[in-house]
Amino acid sequence: MKSELLQISLARVSVRYEFANNGTAPVPLTIAFPLPDIDLSEGQNIAFPSSDPVNFVDFATKIDGVPTTFKIDQRAFVGKDDVTSLLKELNLPVLPIGARQFRTQDLTEATRSKLVNRGLLMQMGSDERGRPLYETAWLVKTAVLREQEFPTNRSVTVEHVYRPSVGSNSDTILRKGLRQNKAMSNEFERYRKEYCVTDAFLSQVDKIAGGGQASKAPIQERRVSYVLKTGANWAGPIKNFRLVIDKPAKDQLVSFCAGNLKQSPDGALDFSAADFVPDRDIKLLFVGRF
Numbered sequence: 001m002k003s004e005l006l007q008i009s010l011a012r013v014s015v016r017y018e019f020a021n022n023g024t025a026p027v028p029l030t031i032a033f034p035l036p037d038i039d040l041s042e043g044q045n046i047a048f049p050s051s052d053p054v055n056f057v058d059f060a061t062k063i064d065g066v067p068t069t070f071k072i073d074q075r076a077f078v079g080k081d082d083v084t085s086l087l088k089e090l091n092l093p094v095l096p097i098g099a100r101q102f103r104t105q106d107l108t109e110a111t112r113s114k115l116v117n118r119g120l121l122m123q124m125g126s127d128e129r130g131r132p133l134y135e136t137a138w139l140v141k142t143a144v145l146r147e148q149e150f151p152t153n154r155s156v157t158v159e160h161v162y163r164p165s166v167g168s169n170s171d172t173i174l175r176k177g178l179r180q181n182k183a184m185s186n187e188f189e190r191y192r193k194e195y196c197v198t199d200a201f202l203s204q205v206d207k208i209a210g211g212g213q214a215s216k217a218p219i220q221e222r223r224v225s226y227v228l229k230t231g232a233n234w235a236g237p238i239k240n241f242r243l244v245i246d247k248p249a250k251d252q253l254v255s256f257c258a259g260n261l262k263q264s265p266d267g268a269l270d271f272s273a274a275d276f277v278p279d280r281d282i283k284l285l286f287v288g289r290f
Contacts, residue, residue, distance in 0.1 A: 001234045002155060008284060009246035010222055014161040021150040022235065028149045032073075033160060035059075036225040036281075038095065038140040041122065042167065049163035051098030057162040059144055064157050070146040077139045078119040086118060095140050104134040167223035172287050174205050175219065195285040196257040208251050208288055222286040228278040241276035245269035245284065252288035 002018040021027055035057060038046065050058045054072050061068055074094045075084045084094060090111050093100035104112065104121060112134065115121040121134040150156055173179055174197065179188045191197055209217045243261060247269060248254050254269065259280060261271035 001236075001238045003240040003242075004238050005242050005244070006226065006228075006282075007244045007246070008164075008224060008226060008282070010166055010224060010286060011163065012161065012246075013164050013224075013226060014159070017158045019150055019156045019158065019234070021152050021156075024152060026149050026151050028147070031146050031148050033061075033144040033146075034227040035142040035144065035162075036165070036227055038142070038165060040096075040136040040138055040140065043136065045167055045169060047166045047168055048097050049165065053093050053095045053097050053100040056095060056097060056142075057165060059160065059162040061144070061146065061161075062159045063148065065159075068146060070144050073143045073145055075141050076120075077141060078137070081118075083118055083120060083138060086114065086120070090114065095142075096136060104136070164224045164226075169221045172205075172219055172221040174202060174221070174287055175209050176202075176206055191285070194257075194283055195255045197255050197285070201253060201255050204253050205287055208253070217289075219288055220290050222290065224284045224286070226282040226284075228281050237275040237277045238273075239275065241273050243271040243282070245271075248286060248288065252286055252290070254284055254286050256282060256284045 002020050003016075004018075005016045007014045038056075048056050050056050052058075054074060059070075059072075061070055075082055076087055076094045077083065087094055092102070092111075096102055105127075107115070112121065116123075116134065120136065120138045122137040123132045124135045126132050144160075148156075148158075171178070173184055173187055173191060178184055179202070205219070209219045241261075245254060245256075257280060258271055260276070261273050264270035264272075
């Protein structure tokens with residue numbers, strides 16, 4: 001891969017690749033572009049940009065500037081177990097949104113029992129009559145597939161654009177009163193590690209929310225992920241890689257693990273690396289007023 005330009009915001013993800021075939025003959029390939037996993041156990045905290053249960057991010061792609069067709073492979077997992085065939089057997093969607101959305105209480109008892117026994121449903125309280133209520137609990141893995149030939153006499157430019165599924169919370173554990181709560185310590189440390197949250201970042205959060213224990217300013221969080229590591233199926237490192245994060249609005253902050261990426265000297269959210277080998281996926285945490 002000669003170059004990759006990745007641009008991410010809460011509303012849009014675009015990526016532009018330039019490929020070169022280093023061989024002596026054209027190479028036909030099936031290319032898979034993985035989308036971030038969807039954990040349905042967190043469904044209430046995910047905003048889906050489209051009601052299409054298959055192309056739920058309005059994905060589109062171009063090759064050398066020309067729109068091209070693609071297929072979407074979507075599978076369901078519980079742990080390491082692929083449970084897609086069970087959902088098909090029960091005539092249930094892998095991603096239950098839009099016209100394919102369903103209520104677990106409307107399922108037959110036999111269907112519910114199969115799903116509970118295989119771990120696809122988890123109990124979430126009970127109704128006023130004491131009957132158990134269930135929520136979906138499987139993981140949705142999605143990949144966009146296309147057929148493409150890479151010639152030997154020129155570079156090929158590939159562009160993808162889609163609207164990300166955004167995780168959200170009406171508050172944030174990084175608020176001072178919450179992060180200093182001992183009961184939240186494990187979750188706070190997970191945020192520290194997963195998004196490389198620094199003390200300087202927390203100081204900025206306190207300025208927006210108010211630094212006291214009773215900080216009450218209405219701040220929230222948003223989360224966007226991009227699969228970078230497992231998509232690294234090209235020969236050798238990326239010659240020139242660039243990541244641009246759209247500047248958040250006033251009273252919005254962003255944190256992520258930059259790894260070996262170097263930030264622009266002017267402090268903009270513009271990161272780059274030469275001969276780049278991804279060692280992690282990109283997980284962005286936005287905190288502030290939305």
